[in-house]
Amino acid sequence: MNTVITNLKNRYQNYKTLDSRDKKTFWKEFFINNALYILLIIAIIYTYTQNHKFLGTNSIVNIISLSAANLPIACGIAGCIVLTGTDLSAGRVVGLTACISASLLQSVSYASKMFPNLPVIPVPVVILLVILVGAIVGYVNGFCVAKFKLHPFIVTLATQLIVYGALLMYIMLNGNNGQPLSGLDVTFKNFVTGSILSIGDVAIPNYVWYGLIVVAFMWFVWNKTTFGKNMFAVGSNPEAANVSGVNVVRTTILVHVLAGIMYGITGFIESARIGSNSAATGLNYECDAIAACVIGGVSFVGGTGTIGGVVVGVFLLRIIFVALNFLSIDANLQYIIKGLIILIACAIDMRKYLVRK
Numbered sequence: 001m002n003t004v005i006t007n008l009k010n011r012y013q014n015y016k017t018l019d020s021r022d023k024k025t026f027w028k029e030f031f032i033n034n035a036l037y038i039l040l041i042i043a044i045i046y047t048y049t050q051n052h053k054f055l056g057t058n059s060i061v062n063i064i065s066l067s068a069a070n071l072p073i074a075c076g077i078a079g080c081i082v083l084t085g086t087d088l089s090a091g092r093v094v095g096l097t098a099c100i101s102a103s104l105l106q107s108v109s110y111a112s113k114m115f116p117n118l119p120v121i122p123v124p125v126v127i128l129l130v131i132l133v134g135a136i137v138g139y140v141n142g143f144c145v146a147k148f149k150l151h152p153f154i155v156t157l158a159t160q161l162i163v164y165g166a167l168l169m170y171i172m173l174n175g176n177n178g179q180p181l182s183g184l185d186v187t188f189k190n191f192v193t194g195s196i197l198s199i200g201d202v203a204i205p206n207y208v209w210y211g212l213i214v215v216a217f218m219w220f221v222w223n224k225t226t227f228g229k230n231m232f233a234v235g236s237n238p239e240a241a242n243v244s245g246v247n248v249v250r251t252t253i254l255v256h257v258l259a260g261i262m263y264g265i266t267g268f269i270e271s272a273r274i275g276s277n278s279a280a281t282g283l284n285y286e287c288d289a290i291a292a293c294v295i296g297g298v299s300f301v302g303g304t305g306t307i308g309g310v311v312v313g314v315f316l317l318r319i320i321f322v323a324l325n326f327l328s329i330d331a332n333l334q335y336i337i338k339g340l341i342i343l344i345a346c347a348i349d350m351r352k353y354l355v356r357k
Contacts, residue, residue: 033352036295036345040316047323054326061202067318068211069269071311074289075218076262078310079255081293082235084302085145085152087256088286089160090263093137095282096167097130097267101188102181102277103170104129110183114176120185130264137163138260142253168279182276192272207269214265219307221258231255236303287338292317294345301350317341 018026031038047054073090080087103114104121137159144155171178192210195203222228230251233241242248266285271277296313298305320341324334 033348035348036316036341040320043320043323047326051326054323057200057202059322059326061199061204063315063318063322065205065208066322067315068205068208069266069273070285070288070292070314070318071211072214072262072269073266073285074292074310074314075214075307076259076266077286077289078293078296078298078305078307079231079259080152081290081298081300082231082302082305083152083252083255084235084300086156086286086290086300087141087259088153088156089137089141089163090156090259090289091282091285091287092160092163092167093134093260093263093282094267094270094285095277095279096163096170097133097264098271098274098277098281099167099171099181099279100133101126101130101268101271102184105185105188105271106181106183107185112176112179112183114174114181120187123188123191127265127268130268131261132264134260134262134264134267135257136260137263138257139253141260142256145256146249146252164279171279178279180276180278184272184275189272189275192269205273207273210265210269214262215307215311218262222307227251227254232303287342288317291338291342291345294342294349299349299352300346 044054053059073094077087077090104118104126105123106113106115106120108120141152141155141159144150145152168178171181190206192207193205195205197204222231230241230246233244233246234248234251238248241251267282270281274281292313293305293310294300294313295316296305296309296311298310298313320337321334324337329337
């Protein structure tokens with residue numbers, strides 16, 4: 001807190017030394033670089049004036065819960081962006097792991113159980129399985145990017161299609177014929193969507209705590225490990241990192257494997273949170289995650305970003321989406337707004353990069 005106050009004081013002192021022309025430039029840059037945050041504040045105030053329930057306990061807990069569910073995928077894809085890449089397969093990996101989780105954790109008494117002769121698999125086993133599936137996809141992505149020098153966009157576009165095809169084939173198994181996977185075991189639902197704490201009479205689901213654990217783990221990896229330092233070095237300048245002794249190939253692969261693990265965890269959580277999983281599960285999740293990362297300061301120019309920024313980006317984006325629902329904005333129009341948010345965020349990010357350059 002003292003550091004923040006000191007920085008603000010220093011900026012104020014520097015501002016006072018500027019002439020009128022430089023002050024105009026300062027405010028121009030300020031409004032451009034913080035346009036999304038300013039628009040967000042305006043949107044929150046406007047939404048509250050239209051519907052006071054927007055800042056009620058139910059709404060706030062809902063925003064926190066939805067944000068927590070999206071934190072793992074955003075933390076995973078942030079690492080890919082730090083390497084100046086992206087991951088278009090993230091949403092489909094979430095869908096595949098969600099359907100795997102649902103199929104293995106359906107109640108034995110459910111009439112349309114996908115594997116009727118299979119008992120309910122222990123939750124820890126399923127978690128390890130979906131983590132493994134996500135890690136395998138991440139390894140394929142990382143290996144192709146690092147070894148074959150292919151652009152991450154092309155690689156992950158290809159794996160997106162492959163994973164989606166695998167998902168479609170999986171939900172057709174054993175006569176399921178693509179039907180939604182529901183009828184989940186009570187133990188599984190309680191583990192994910194149950195609650196041990198409430199604010200007033202509003203329960204906070206358990207997956208909020210799992211999201212916080214993921215954030216703490218990723219913060220530690222990014223900030224306190226050699227791998228994290230190597231990741232930022234590769235993202236900033238892979239040639240310089242290689243000369244400095246960093247194994248660029250291994251680092252790139254591990255970043256994508258870690259991302260895949262995060263997608264698997266997201267799929268596991270979404271499986272119980274949604275309750276009825278199909279081929280549509282996970283659709284466009286990567287778009288929201290990428291937008292959240294860019295809003296949170298993870299730059300596509302590489303080597304820049306923090307887990308704290310990702311968390312802020314996820315929350316800000318979720319606040320916007322919830323506000324749109326409170327304002328009864330057409331669902332189709334929301335896609336346009338999401339696209340504009342991504343475009344504006346990337347434009348601001350690139351402008352900051354060019355100014356620094």
